[in-house]
Amino acid sequence: MLMTGGTTHRGNEVDILALSAAFGQAAYGDPTKVVHIYSLPDWDALYKHLSDIQHGVVAAFSDAKLL
Secondary structure: OEEOOOOOOOOOHHHHHHHHHHHHHHHHOOOOOOEEHHHOOOHHHHHHHHHHHHHHHHHHHHHHOOO
């Protein structure tokens, strides 16, 4: 899941976990993989993950349409 520093307390926890798994699976082939943007050392480190993040976001949005 792409983490920006906060947690989501609104919404259905099951749905949030499903979208997180969809992101991780599409981005990294692992539904449990998490990328903490706030812990990356600099913007260059983000670019290393950018393509993976884009794939994960597309997958999560596609699954979100079904919720």
